[in-house]
Amino acid sequence: MRKQITIRELARLSGVSIGTVSRALNGYPDVGPDTRERILLLAEELDYTPAAAARTLVTQRSHVIGVFLETGRDHPHLQHPFFHEVLAGIKERLGAAGYDLLLFASEHPGNGFGPHSYLKRCRHHHVDGAILMGLTSDDVEVQRLGRSSLPCVSVDVELEGEQTSWVSSDSTQGARLAVKHLRDLGHKRIAHIAGPQETTPGMERLRGFQRSMQSLGLSYFDELVAYGDYYYDSGREAMVRLLEADDPPTAVFAASDMMAMGAMRAIQAAGLTVPDDIAVVGFDDIQVAAMAHPPLTTIRQEKGDLGTLAAETLLRRIESGEDTDTHLTLPVTLVARQSTLGEQGLSGS
Amino acid sequence: MRKQITIRELARLSGVSIGTVSRALNGYPDVGPDTRERILLLAEELDYTPAAAARTLVTQRSHVIGVFLETGRDHPHLQHPFFHEVLAGIKERLGAAGYDLLLFASEHPGNGFGPHSYLKRCRHHHVDGAILMGLTSDDVEVQRLGRSSLPCVSVDVELEGEQTSWVSSDSTQGARLAVKHLRDLGHKRIAHIAGPQETTPGMERLRGFQRSMQSLGLSYFDELVAYGDYYYDSGREAMVRLLEADDPPTAVFAASDMMAMGAMRAIQAAGLTVPDDIAVVGFDDIQVAAMAHPPLTTIRQEKGDLGTLAAETLLRRIESGEDTDTHLTLPVTLVARQSTLGEQGLSGS
DNA sequence: TTGTAGGCGTTATCAT
DNA sequence: ATGATAACGCCTACAA
Numbered sequence: 001m002r003k004q005i006t007i008r009e010l011a012r013l014s015g016v017s018i019g020t021v022s023r024a025l026n027g028y029p030d031v032g033p034d035t036r037e038r039i040l041l042l043a044e045e046l047d048y049t050p051a052a053a054a055r056t057l058v059t060q061r062s063h064v065i066g067v068f069l070e071t072g073r074d075h076p077h078l079q080h081p082f083f084h085e086v087l088a089g090i091k092e093r094l095g096a097a098g099y100d101l102l103l104f105a106s107e108h109p110g111n112g113f114g115p116h117s118y119l120k121r122c123r124h125h126h127v128d129g130a131i132l133m134g135l136t137s138d139d140v141e142v143q144r145l146g147r148s149s150l151p152c153v154s155v156d157v158e159l160e161g162e163q164t165s166w167v168s169s170d171s172t173q174g175a176r177l178a179v180k181h182l183r184d185l186g187h188k189r190i191a192h193i194a195g196p197q198e199t200t201p202g203m204e205r206l207r208g209f210q211r212s213m214q215s216l217g218l219s220y221f222d223e224l225v226a227y228g229d230y231y232y233d234s235g236r237e238a239m240v241r242l243l244e245a246d247d248p249p250t251a252v253f254a255a256s257d258m259m260a261m262g263a264m265r266a267i268q269a270a271g272l273t274v275p276d277d278i279a280v281v282g283f284d285d286i287q288v289a290a291m292a293h294p295p296l297t298t299i300r301q302e303k304g305d306l307g308t309l310a311a312e313t314l315l316r317r318i319e320s321g322e323d324t325d326t327h328l329t330l331p332v333t334l335v336a337r338q339s340t341l342g343e344q345g346l347s348g349s
Numbered sequence: 350m351r352k353q354i355t356i357r358e359l360a361r362l363s364g365v366s367i368g369t370v371s372r373a374l375n376g377y378p379d380v381g382p383d384t385r386e387r388i389l390l391l392a393e394e395l396d397y398t399p400a401a402a403a404r405t406l407v408t409q410r411s412h413v414i415g416v417f418l419e420t421g422r423d424h425p426h427l428q429h430p431f432f433h434e435v436l437a438g439i440k441e442r443l444g445a446a447g448y449d450l451l452l453f454a455s456e457h458p459g460n461g462f463g464p465h466s467y468l469k470r471c472r473h474h475h476v477d478g479a480i481l482m483g484l485t486s487d488d489v490e491v492q493r494l495g496r497s498s499l500p501c502v503s504v505d506v507e508l509e510g511e512q513t514s515w516v517s518s519d520s521t522q523g524a525r526l527a528v529k530h531l532r533d534l535g536h537k538r539i540a541h542i543a544g545p546q547e548t549t550p551g552m553e554r555l556r557g558f559q560r561s562m563q564s565l566g567l568s569y570f571d572e573l574v575a576y577g578d579y580y581y582d583s584g585r586e587a588m589v590r591l592l593e594a595d596d597p598p599t600a601v602f603a604a605s606d607m608m609a610m611g612a613m614r615a616i617q618a619a620g621l622t623v624p625d626d627i628a629v630v631g632f633d634d635i636q637v638a639a640m641a642h643p644p645l646t647t648i649r650q651e652k653g654d655l656g657t658l659a660a661e662t663l664l665r666r667i668e669s670g671e672d673t674d675t676h677l678t679l680p681v682t683l684v685a686r687q688s689t690l691g692e693q694g695l696s697g698s
Numbered sequence: 699t700t701g702t703a704g705g706c707g708t709t710a711t712c713a714t
Numbered sequence: 715a716t717g718a719t720a721a722c723g724c725c726t727a728c729a730a
Contacts (some may be wrong), residue, residue, distance in 0.1 A: 095454030105444030293642025
């Protein structure tokens with residue numbers, strides 16, 4: 001590898017001191033315009049690249065944000081479309097602000113000794129902040145991270161701590177929109193395929209469902225709730241169970257699009273039709289929701305915006321030390337498609 | 350933030366020199382067993398965390414791999430399911446080897462001056478290697494990166510350079526499997542929805558399609574080829590055009606699952622049935638392929654393995670300086686589902 | 699406006 | 715087996 005060009009080298013070649021070069025490069029005002037010009041030109045010419053490591057060492061700021069995104073083989077969150085779209089939003093916003101993302105992959109970085117805790121991994125790389133996704137709040141590591149003084153923002157994870165916020169879509173409102181939509185279509189026996197109750201959205205959507213049923217004048221039955229893990233297969237299995245009820249539902253609200261699609265599959269496999277026999281509403285509006293068959297009515301989360309919001313909240317914490325907004329919520333909207341409307345909906349979508 | 354614990358601090362507290370601490374921590378043999386024990390215990394106790402920046406500075410190794418993954422709003426590659434599954438494989442393999450991933454997000458990292466080139470961004474962070482996805486080989490930045498001495502591996506991008514490899518699935522074989530499958534089902538007029546011809550897979554799949562048609566004794570017609578951009582909408586539009594042909598095809602092979610699903614939508618919107626009127630084969634086998642309606646017959650890429658392969662190739666380059674294997678290819682398989690088989694296929698899937 | 703020098707936390711090379 | 719000490723590349727008072 002060709003010899004690296006350092007600030008010292010620039011100093012030597014332009015005949016000024018290394019301090020001056022540093023100031024010129026960093027846009028300090030107290031540098032002669034001619035000197036600056038000369039240095040900038042030379043830097044450009046030699047394709048000088050500052051060394052992040054050196055700067056981090058002295059400034060204690062890395063301009064890197066750590067990202068925790070679980071990729072277990074049991075729950076390949078990294079493969080869950082939802083998180084990707086959020087990640088895209090995060091990446092864009094943080095990139096615009098001059099930050100890069102460190103996607104934590106290793107439990108024993110470098111030649112380390114013993115596995116590093118989340119917090120340790122953050123300190124190791126001197127990240128300026130961290131974003132958590134796809135984890136649960138009962139994770140000890142997560143809690144420890146929250147208690148630290150590192151600015152942290154999570155998506156859908158109830159984080160606690162001084163320098164900590166969490167963002168999420170309004171699950172309660174979403175549940176209400178779904179129930180109301182179905183009720184307006186005349187449904188009375190509405191089932192719910194719930195997400196894992198260890199996750200906040202899973203809990204809130206179920207809770208929201210129960211309350212909305214009541215407040216909208218419908219009867220809620222425990223046997224019309226089945227549980228899944230947000231993924232396709234679990235949705236299918238849950239639906240199979242629901243179909244076995246003495247008095248099966250005429251509509252289902254699932255806590256995720258993937259589960260909703262699994263449910264549709266189960267319904268069709270049972271020889272029934274969506275929405276004529278059973279109407280289905282999902283949650284998320286991931287890209288494939290519109291491609292489902294029939295196209296899935298769903299509660300749309302603004303995933304990109306959620307990422308942007310997470311990024312901005314974190315930036316505010318980092319750059320102006322604000323300590324507010326412990327929980328931010330984004331509104332959701334109902335996207336009505338054929339899985340509830342049937343052919344009449346064809347005009348819209 | 351609480352005062353950081355450094356090896357200097359450990360040295361002071363354990364009454365040895367800082368050099369000894371460093372050696373003890375890094376497992377050098379020339380350290381008294383008792384001394385080492387004492388130091389390790391103390392480090393554990395104080396939750397000592399090494400500073401990556403400092404180590405990087407002196408060793409010139411960061412144990413971080415740079416990842417370029419485009420997220421333009423026109424082509425939100427980060428949202429293309431294919432890349433995520435590959436990324437998951439990369440992350441897992443590299444993590445096991447002690448590397449973390451730097452997901453480049455910013456064109457002007459830190460307080461930098463002017464936008465950084467890809468190469469510059471890599472040097473800036475001292476990454477030990479880089480992985481490229483979702484870019485095209487006609488990108489000047491990509492080419493420059495390839496020409497550098499930085500170990501690079503790309504997925505589906507034809508990279509050129511000394512320290513460079515690229516991995517991909519065997520598109521030619523895939524095309525052949527698709528055509529053969531359709532021919533075996535009795536199809537003669539087979540259309541192709543091609544990917545962008547600037548991308549290598551797009552080119553190879555089209556080429557493979559043309560050749561296979563010939564070698565399998567079928568006639569190839571230019572008007573039975575339409576072009577898309579791998580995404581859903583483009584597949585639908587392409588299919589609409591194909592349906593307008595004087596003599597429409599009885600089967601379609603699309604260069605991606607998303608396009609294949611778009612094509613199915615167009616077919617169904619035209620009042621036709623898949624596969625009775627037109628059979629459809631995709632490429633990728635992304636998660637939703639099995640959830641499509643009807644479930645999509647497709648050429649399965651081993652996406653996770655592709656990521657693993659990319660990671661391992663890169664590691665070999667980095668750690669043993671091997672300079673071989675400029676292009677590695679992974680076999681693909683045909684997954685037959687109802688979009689070509691119809692109801693008879695129900696037993697299998 | 700510019701130069702000097704100390705220090706950020708580690709590793710690595712000498713001695714001892 | 716251990717201790718000094720010089721880098722690594724950069725920023726930042728403080729002086730000039």
